[in-house]
Amino acid sequence: MSDNLARAFIEHESSEREPFAAPARRGFRLVAPAPSRRARPRIFYALTAVAGMAAIIVAQLLLSVGISQGAYEISSLQSSQSELGRTAASVSEDLVRVSSPQSLAANAEALGMVTNSNPVYLRLSNGAVSGAPASASGSQAGAASLVPNALLTGSTLLTQLPDDAAATSGAVTITSAPVVPAGLAAPTTR
């Protein structure tokens, strides 16, 4: 700045003193044409710089649009992930609940199963029966669950499922004997 101003000041004075100070003029002649020669390239550079800046701005704009587009995508994916996580947690909670002993016992009982607390073992090596065989008495404490589970309130037993639901689940059960491939020989049991 100060350099520029000093030059302007000298130039001004020199133009005033021009008739009297001829020797000083020679020095300025050398300098003066130089800026005028560089004037055109300066505009070119300025334009280049402005264009470059514009390009950068546009590029940055496009980039940030892209990033924020990504942010929306991430946001929506995250919310769908958390929704799916909630669904998974809720479903596995249901699964754990119906696999509780109370639920299993109530369903088994509803299907007519009884427990046999009298274990008998057959030893395959010699065919010996260990234990004293007896028919199952179903001695175990009757149908009422004496071990409460508040989570099972309102859940239905398999046998109480409505007909259409039973039909749907029935479709899954195997209705015919599994087909044994002809190539497999029956194992010989000794």
Place this chain on the structure above:
Amino acid sequence: MSVRNSSARTTGTRSNPTNSRSSRRRTFFTVAVLFAVIGVFLVRLVDIQVVQADSLTADSVGNRSVGQVVYGSRGEIVDANGVVLAGTVMRYNITMSPVNATPFKRIVDGEKVEISVAEAAAEIGAATGQTGDAILLTLSTALEANAKANFAYIAQKVDVDVLRAVQDLHIPWTYSENSPSRVYPNGAVAGNVLGFLSGEGVPQAGLESGQDACLASTNGSETYEKGADGVRIPGSSVTSTAAVDGGDVVTTIDSDLQWFVQQTLAARAQETGAAWATAVVQDAKTGKLLAVADYPSVDPNNVGGTENPDDRGSRAFTQSFEPGSTFKALTAASVLDAGVATLGTGVVAPYRYLPSNGANINDSHSHPDQQMTMTGVLIDSSNTGMSKFGELLTDQQRYDYMKAFGVGSATETGFPREDGGILHPAGEWDNQTSYATMFGQGLTTTALQVSSMYQTIANDGVRMPVQLVEGCRQSDGTVTNVPDATGTRVLSESAANDTSDILEMVYQKSWVQSKWNIPGYRVAAKTGTAQMPDGKGGYSNGYLVSVSGFAPADDPQYVVSVSIADPVKLNTSAAPAPVFQEIMSQVLKKYRAVPSGATAPDLPSTW
């Protein structure tokens, strides 16, 4: 500078002294103003950047960003097979902003319909299972308390289905917040042992309380900036403190067996009109508890459903009682181990025995003098016969044996508020107590301590620490806080085996034989019938009836101890005997214990 420049131009020359002075003054003035302005800026800059920096930053963060709690998950309590007994699930609170509760527009079938507050309340109520009026009442109550109320609960701890039903209504003045909750998928299975949390998540009882150091989690926080539309500004995460999940408590309980034991015990306790009952299943070789059942039980999902607060804990741990005749096995084992009597030693057991120290012992039923061996004394459960064997040891010797068996001190489980029972030092025993302690009166034990006594006899005389918890499993799979599992020898192997043989004879010859018979297995067991204290220093008419034993007697693997308090409809050991039979059968079946091959020993009961 331009000023100076132009002044030079207008004056035309620099040689005028007046102009020069004026110019200098102006320059000075300008510079001074400039410095003043810069000074003001500088002060303000320091003020903003240094003095107020923290509060301004906080303000700006507060304006731009939202903070949220990242919940750490409280650890699970699992059984020996990994079945979850207690777990953490996310529940949701539905909240509203009463001050903003105004009618809003909703697009139904392409038309804008205005939904009034009452209609909206009814819709919410249908989703949460309340009446619309109840919600309107909450709304008006909140507004009465504060006309600008911005927060009120509609429903707390609802599951995700209800949350989604409410969210689908798109009512602009309703919100939701996360609320982690505890759930016990198996209900009352081991409920008494697990304990429960208060509504605020503070552990109240059982393992939840005793193992809180392992289970507790630490919540984290996350702060990020979001735009006007609620979308997180990319890369703007300001701070985040990670949440730390709690560790899992691995117990030695088998949930299926636990359910069976509770169900069987509850059925018999109800049938006999019992006040309360406990059953303990213990691994004879390791001391691990496989099932600890209490009746009445508590469902930790619904603690309020168990009205009496005393029923919400585990009496197996916290209630000591005079054990009665099951304790005779300990006295017999002590006498045999000390070598002062053998299986062949005989005594004369009268109906009433008046020892020289002035005590007065009699049997439960009148009988002539009987010539009995120790086996006979235990089969008939004769107090006088037991006294004649017991007095072969000094009080101090018997006291030392009792301490070694774990009587008088809480077991190693570390269960909160576990009762150690009452065992006064031998020097403080009066004459009657000196004899009463031989057959399980004058001292108290918990069901757990009785079980541990039988475990010692079953395990060739080596007492294992009673173990309920395997340890604390951290998130990386390592298990910490593993309890010590070093056994201590209490009896010689031969004394333990002799006692086991006697108990096997008791099992075969007892009057309840038909009620506890397990075909195919050799079993060792003993009944007990003890008067219960009336709470005023005397005895009530109630009895605590119990059965303790182990099987298979040829290679003991499982100890079962059943106690039923005050069964008004059947106050003999015929009450617990069938429970013992069913539980022991189930245990042997479940763990595939091989039926006994050899026949049971036959010891003489008389001489």
